[in-house]
Amino acid sequence: MSPEHPTVLLVEDEPAQREVLAYNLEADGFRVTRAGNGEEALMLVEEAAPDIIVLDWMLPNVSGIEVCRQLKTRSETRGVPIIMLSARSEEVDRVRGLETGADDYVVKPYSVVELMARVRAQLRRTRPATVGERLEYTDIVLDSETHRVTRADKPLKLGPTEFRLLATFMEKPGRVWSREQLLDRVWGRDIYVDTRTVDVHIGRLRKALCQHGGSDPLRTVRGAGYALG
Numbered sequence: 078m079s080p081e082h083p084t085v086l087l088v089e090d091e092p093a094q095r096e097v098l099a100y101n102l103e104a105d106g107f108r109v110t111r112a113g114n115g116e117e118a119l120m121l122v123e124e125a126a127p128d129i130i131v132l133d134w135m136l137p138n139v140s141g142i143e144v145c146r147q148l149k150t151r152s153e154t155r156g157v158p159i160i161m162l163s164a165r166s167e168e169v170d171r172v173r174g175l176e177t178g179a180d181d182y183v184v185k186p187y188s189v190v191e192l193m194a195r196v197r198a199q200l201r202r203t204r205p206a207t208v209g210e211r212l213e214y215t216d217i218v219l220d221s222e223t224h225r226v227t228r229a230d231k232p233l234k235l236g237p238t239e240f241r242l243l244a245t246f247m248e249k250p251g252r253v254w255s256r257e258q259l260l261d262r263v264w265g266r267d268i269y270v271d272t273r274t275v276d277v278h279i280g281r282l283r284k285a286l287c288q289h290g291g292s293d294p295l296r297t298v299r300g301a302g303y304a305l306g
């Protein structure tokens with residue numbers, strides 16, 4: 078597992094099932110946030126969107142289906158992959174689960190190993206840097222497994238913050254990130270960091286990317302933030 082440590086929101090009302098799964102995910106390098114019901118899950122996502130959500134279908138009050146439907150309706154949370162867990166195996170339920178926008182569906186009792194493989198499969202699509210994927214953009218190659226970056230085959234020296242910034246940019250080339258979004262993604266929301274700190278590290282990243290020459294691939298978007306390419 079890469080040092081990026083993907084964040085998982087685990088929504089399960091059965092404490093024993095929740096703890097077994099959380100234990101396994103944490104042992105594999107995931108940062109796990111636990112929720113015991115749908116309301117709590119929605120509140121936690123509002124606070125900080127996780128990289129992925131593992132969501133039990135049968136929850137008290139607000140069901141997993143309803144939580145999924147709400148999150149997939151909002152533009153801010155639509156992109157977060159959701160894996161639904163359910164004790165129902167009927168085909169009709171599978172269809173309903175996918176219709177609400179769930180990205181994958183696992184039937185209980187599930188094998189923890191299989192569920193973890195499904196979690197990683199979703200992250201390879203949405204957060205490749207968190208699962209050790211190799212990212213490429215023009216002549217820049219970032220290996221999130223070994224934490225090495227090269228440009229035109231020459232190794233680049235990068236600090237840990239610059240590495241995380243670059244990984245974020247390389248996951249979605251062309252996307253414009255605001256300073257606040259970069260703070261959330263790279264520093265995490267629990268830590269208080271001034272948005273000007275982002276500018277300082279962007280400056281360092283630019284310098285690092287050009288340490289053997291080449292043009293600056295980062296773009297400053299006035300009033301909006303930064304983008305790669």
Ligand code: CA
Pocket residue numbers: 089090091133134135136
């Ligand atoms: Ca349940």
